[in-house]
Amino acid sequence: MTVQTEPDQRRPEVAELEHAWHERPSLRTWLSTVDHKRIGRRYMVTAGVFFAIAGVDAIIMRTQLSRPNNGLVTPEEFNQLFTMHGTAMIFLFATPMFFGFGNFLVPLMVGARDMAFPRLNAFGYWVFLGAGSVMFISQFAGAAPDGGWFAYVPLTDRPYSPGRNLDVYALGLLFLGVSTTIGAINFIVTALKMRAPGMSLNRVPLFVWAMVGTSFMVVFALPALNLANAMLFLDRRFGTHFFDPTHGGNSLLWQHLFWVFGHPDVYIIVMPALGIVSSVLPGFCRRGVAAYPLMVLALVTIAIISFGVWVHHMFATGLPFLSYSFFSAASTLITIPSGIQIFAWLATMLRGRIIAGVPFLFAVGFIVNFVLGGFTGVMFAMTVFDQQVTDSYFVVAHFHYVLFGGAVFPLLAGVYYWLPKFTGRMFHNGLGKWAFWLVFIGFNTTFFPMHVSGLLGMPRRVYTYPTGLGWDPWNLLATIGAYVLALGLILVATGVVQAIRRGPAAPDDPWGADTLEWATSSPPRPYNFAVIPQVHSLHPVWDERSREAMATGDVLAGHRAVLTSELDGDREGPVEMPESSLLPFAAALGLLFVVLGLLWGQYWLAVLAAFAVFITLARWLWPPHRTPEEAGVAREGRAP
Amino acid sequence: MTASPPPPGTLRQATRADALATEMPVGRTRGWWGMVFLIATEATVFALLLGSYFYLRFQSGRHWPPPGIEKPELTKAIIMTILLLPSSLPVVWAERGIRRGQPWRLRLGLSLTLIQGLLFLSVQASEYATNLKKFTITTDVYGSLFYATTGFHGFHVTIGLVMVAWLLAASLRGSFGARHHDRVTIVALYWHFVDIVWAFIFMSLYLSPRL
Numbered sequence: 001m002t003v004q005t006e007p008d009q010r011r012p013e014v015a016e017l018e019h020a021w022h023e024r025p026s027l028r029t030w031l032s033t034v035d036h037k038r039i040g041r042r043y044m045v046t047a048g049v050f051f052a053i054a055g056v057d058a059i060i061m062r063t064q065l066s067r068p069n070n071g072l073v074t075p076e077e078f079n080q081l082f083t084m085h086g087t088a089m090i091f092l093f094a095t096p097m098f099f100g101f102g103n104f105l106v107p108l109m110v111g112a113r114d115m116a117f118p119r120l121n122a123f124g125y126w127v128f129l130g131a132g133s134v135m136f137i138s139q140f141a142g143a144a145p146d147g148g149w150f151a152y153v154p155l156t157d158r159p160y161s162p163g164r165n166l167d168v169y170a171l172g173l174l175f176l177g178v179s180t181t182i183g184a185i186n187f188i189v190t191a192l193k194m195r196a197p198g199m200s201l202n203r204v205p206l207f208v209w210a211m212v213g214t215s216f217m218v219v220f221a222l223p224a225l226n227l228a229n230a231m232l233f234l235d236r237r238f239g240t241h242f243f244d245p246t247h248g249g250n251s252l253l254w255q256h257l258f259w260v261f262g263h264p265d266v267y268i269i270v271m272p273a274l275g276i277v278s279s280v281l282p283g284f285c286r287r288g289v290a291a292y293p294l295m296v297l298a299l300v301t302i303a304i305i306s307f308g309v310w311v312h313h314m315f316a317t318g319l320p321f322l323s324y325s326f327f328s329a330a331s332t333l334i335t336i337p338s339g340i341q342i343f344a345w346l347a348t349m350l351r352g353r354i355i356a357g358v359p360f361l362f363a364v365g366f367i368v369n370f371v372l373g374g375f376t377g378v379m380f381a382m383t384v385f386d387q388q389v390t391d392s393y394f395v396v397a398h399f400h401y402v403l404f405g406g407a408v409f410p411l412l413a414g415v416y417y418w419l420p421k422f423t424g425r426m427f428h429n430g431l432g433k434w435a436f437w438l439v440f441i442g443f444n445t446t447f448f449p450m451h452v453s454g455l456l457g458m459p460r461r462v463y464t465y466p467t468g469l470g471w472d473p474w475n476l477l478a479t480i481g482a483y484v485l486a487l488g489l490i491l492v493a494t495g496v497v498q499a500i501r502r503g504p505a506a507p508d509d510p511w512g513a514d515t516l517e518w519a520t521s522s523p524p525r526p527y528n529f530a531v532i533p534q535v536h537s538l539h540p541v542w543d544e545r546s547r548e549a550m551a552t553g554d555v556l557a558g559h560r561a562v563l564t565s566e567l568d569g570d571r572e573g574p575v576e577m578p579e580s581s582l583l584p585f586a587a588a589l590g591l592l593f594v595v596l597g598l599l600w601g602q603y604w605l606a607v608l609a610a611f612a613v614f615i616t617l618a619r620w621l622w623p624p625h626r627t628p629e630e631a632g633v634a635r636e637g638r639a640p
Numbered sequence: 641m642t643a644s645p646p647p648p649g650t651l652r653q654a655t656r657a658d659a660l661a662t663e664m665p666v667g668r669t670r671g672w673w674g675m676v677f678l679i680a681t682e683a684t685v686f687a688l689l690l691g692s693y694f695y696l697r698f699q700s701g702r703h704w705p706p707p708g709i710e711k712p713e714l715t716k717a718i719i720m721t722i723l724l725l726p727s728s729l730p731v732v733w734a735e736r737g738i739r740r741g742q743p744w745r746l747r748l749g750l751s752l753t754l755i756q757g758l759l760f761l762s763v764q765a766s767e768y769a770t771n772l773k774k775f776t777i778t779t780d781v782y783g784s785l786f787y788a789t790t791g792f793h794g795f796h797v798t799i800g801l802v803m804v805a806w807l808l809a810a811s812l813r814g815s816f817g818a819r820h821h822d823r824v825t826i827v828a829l830y831w832h833f834v835d836i837v838w839a840f841i842f843m844s845l846y847l848s849p850r851l
Contacts, residue, residue: 116670185677193670219677223684227692231788240777240784242692248700248781253692260688563670567663618806623815623823631817634741 013555014530020559021526023580032580034118035526036107039125041422043100046125047093048493050132054088057081059486062446066479068467078463079146080165084139086149087169090265091176092132094407098272099124099183101414102211104422106187108517108524109205111196111533111540113561114577116189117182119584119620124179124186126588131176134595138168145169148461150262151232153243153254158236167236167599170229175595177226184215184222195564196516197571198535198546205515205538206289209296210275213303214268220307221264228257237601252317259310267306269403271299273410274341277363280410280417281345283513284360285352288539291344298337298344305334315386324383331381338374342367357511358432362413365440369405373398376451391461394454400447412439412492419499420506424523427499435495438488445481449474514539519550530555532562535569587616675826679833682796686837689792690844693785704849705782709775712786716767717846720760721838724797727756728835731804731828741818743811750808753831757801764794786845793834793841800834803827 023029033039061081064072073081103121107114115121138144143164147156156166191212195204231242232254241247243254278289289295311319311327345367354360376398380386389395412435419427453474458465465471509518519541520529531553533540540546556562556574563572590613597606653659697704705711730752737745768787777787807827810816816824 117674181681185674188677189670189673192673219681220684223681224688227685227688234784234788238777240788241781242696242784248696248706250696250699253695256695257688257692565663566668570663572667614802621823623810625813626815626817626820628814628817630819631815632741632819633743633817
């Protein structure tokens with residue numbers, strides 16, 4: 001299926017457009033670019049590097065646990081390993097990786113030329129890079145967080161955790177929170193205002209809905225984590241008593257705040273992955289995802305119910321039983337919208353004509369693993385069962401099925417699916433299939449045995465264990481699986497590098513898929529679409545009228561994009577888009593010094609740097625000079 | 641469906657299916673939406689902070705504030721409320737002025753707000769000076785909550801004032817008029833937010849311990 005949707009490159013309007021959006025390659029433009037595609041690729045590469053480092057942490061842990069009484073690492077090192085593995089995978093890999101996908105894809109899918117706030121987008125990336133670097137460098141300095149990824153007080157409070165480790169955790173996550181919050185707001189506003197004319201809310205691709213749902217959860221959930229970390233830092237550094245029961249504080253407050261964030265965060269991570277699956281299936285089943293309105297409703301419902309289930313992480317803390325019943329019911333309820341999605345995907349496959357490409361394999365692998373993770377999830381929603389296996393390896397098995405099975409499998413499907421669009425190159429199919437089977441078998445060999453060792457009583461986070469408890473074979477099996485899994489992931493990385501270096505050039509639409517990113521070149525030009533698409537259906541690339549509108553429409557000239565109305569996507573008019581700028585980088589650098597000043601206790605540095613950030617922001621947002629006529633100032637006695 | 645359309649301006653006309661299904665163009669800008677969501681996330685922080693206040697208060701035993709600390713002094717807090725709550729009015733007046741292309745109203749309104757905000761902060765400083773002699777942030781959890789909550793709000797007032805001052809400076813240079821006033825609308829939104837949050841803090845931290 002070849003579609004001619006791009007107007008001829010030689011047309012003078014397009015040449016003028018190329019000129020208006022061109023960035024000369026140099027260090028300066030590298031630092032100052034606001035192109036959502038470059039920023040998106042950076043997010044993905046950086047998050048990929050963090051994934052690799054946190055994966056090495058995991059391999060070291062699995063090696064240590066391969067046999068009883070092993071002495072590869074000390075208990076202190078092991079504490080840092082599992083804390084950094086969890087913290088990095090959740091905060092520095094999963095969310096930023098999906099934000100990278102969203103950054104690249106959301107503007108393309110809605111037919112826009114960039115995000116709503118391109119400079120803020122660049123700022124978000126630099127802040128993420130700074131926060132991630134601070135946290136990982138602390139690991140090499142031996143001062144990495146070591147209180148578990150959820151950092152429960154009182155263990156993490158001053159008397160029990162002296163040293164800088166937990167200060168790195170609190171400040172690093174606060175710093176990162178800036179990036180995540182503004183990224184989320186950017187996605188919401190992009191989806192509200194930047195959609196192509198005609199893309200009313202019932203024609204928005206499911207991936208965009210998923211990113212918007214995630215972003216809404218970030219806006220309302222992340223404050224809880226930020227507040228908890230601010231209180232922890234104040235407790236540790238300035239002697240406040242929020243979590244200190246001897247002075248009227250309460251250590252359960254930490255758990256409440258953490259999980260008020262932490263449970264929505266599971267969906268913050270998984271929801272974009274669900275969106276990826278919904279994007280991949282149409283191309284490989286040759287039809288749209290079944291029950292689109294129900295799919296959208298399911299995403300919105302999950303985003304709302306996810307705020308009402310946090311206490312199921314606290315079933316063993318001795319809260320009143322009535323609250324357990326409520327949260328147990330809510331946790332069971334959330335399986336309904338998740339189930340709707342699973343059945344809609346199955347129906348899509350059942351009613352479609354399947355082409356088993358590599359992205360499709362990963363999508364099916366996701367469904368298998370995610371259902372298993374969901375199954376143990378329902379078990380955990382039952383208070384009595386939860387109290388038996390909490391903090392055992394059964395939990396470790398469960399959340400790896402949900403997070404690796406539910407988020408990383410779709411992510412890999414997405415990597416293969418959009419690699420042609422990201423890089424303009426095709427990947428090697430055979431290598432991809434090998435990678436899939438190694439990852440699938442390795443994953444299940446690693447994590448399935450943990451169900452068993454958990455039921456046999458093995459607690460999580462132990463650095464070693466004595467022999468004779470029946471845990472030895474399951475641990476050895478898990479370690480072997482971990483190496484197979486690592487090999488599979490290395491094959492994925494090899495496939496990506498091979499495609500970039502030697503892969504054949506990708507066509508614009510290699511899968512014959514339905515969404516707008518396939519209606520532009522691979523990789524897209526800096527302005528994305530010469531002609532702003534006019535959308536007539538949910539599947540614009542499959543729809544004759546939308547295609548024809550793109551092929552014959554007028555080129556929108558200049559460094560401009562089109563704004564549309566929030567609900568119906570009615571055209572409101574073109575707006576000038578911001579030029580590239582060094583200010584976002586400068587502001588992020590300033591913020592980095594605020595964090596370092598606080599971390600080292602050099603408060604003068606923090607204050608000075610905060611002042612520099614304010615100056616940069618004031619400069620950034622300073623309005624352009626206008627004559628009274630331009631601004632619309634009233635003359636004496638008459639309206640402008 | 642051949643019935644004649646109901647007369648315009650009636651309830652029946654406004655609730656017809658096509659009227660309900662049609663989006664009225666309002667022309668919200670990207671900046672406006674961005675500020676709305678920033679306020680949403682910040683309001684959540686304040687809600688959680690006040691939630692933590694009540695959680696710790698009701699978990700900590702019968703006496704609140706804990707023995708040794710007297711109930712919060714109301715006089716200065718009432719003065720602060722009287723200063724801050726009406727400070728949104730000059731902003732509204734200024735914003736309406738610039739919509740009509742009258743920069744003098746913008747400048748005058750913003751200056752009034754700036755003065756009210758600065759007065760609020762100075763009364764808060766004097767309140768802190770008195771209170772710090774009695775209890776500090778490290779005395780017990782009441783002190784931690786009191787200073788963290790009011791301090792965090794004071795920080796927001798400061799940020800709001802910086803924004804108002806910045807806007808005032810930009811308006812003196814003549815960038816705003818009937819056609820260009822996005823930044824005025826956005827700063828006004830933020831200031832209203834900072835203002836309204838104080839009402840909740842006043843009721844929770846100052847009034848509720850006296851109930």
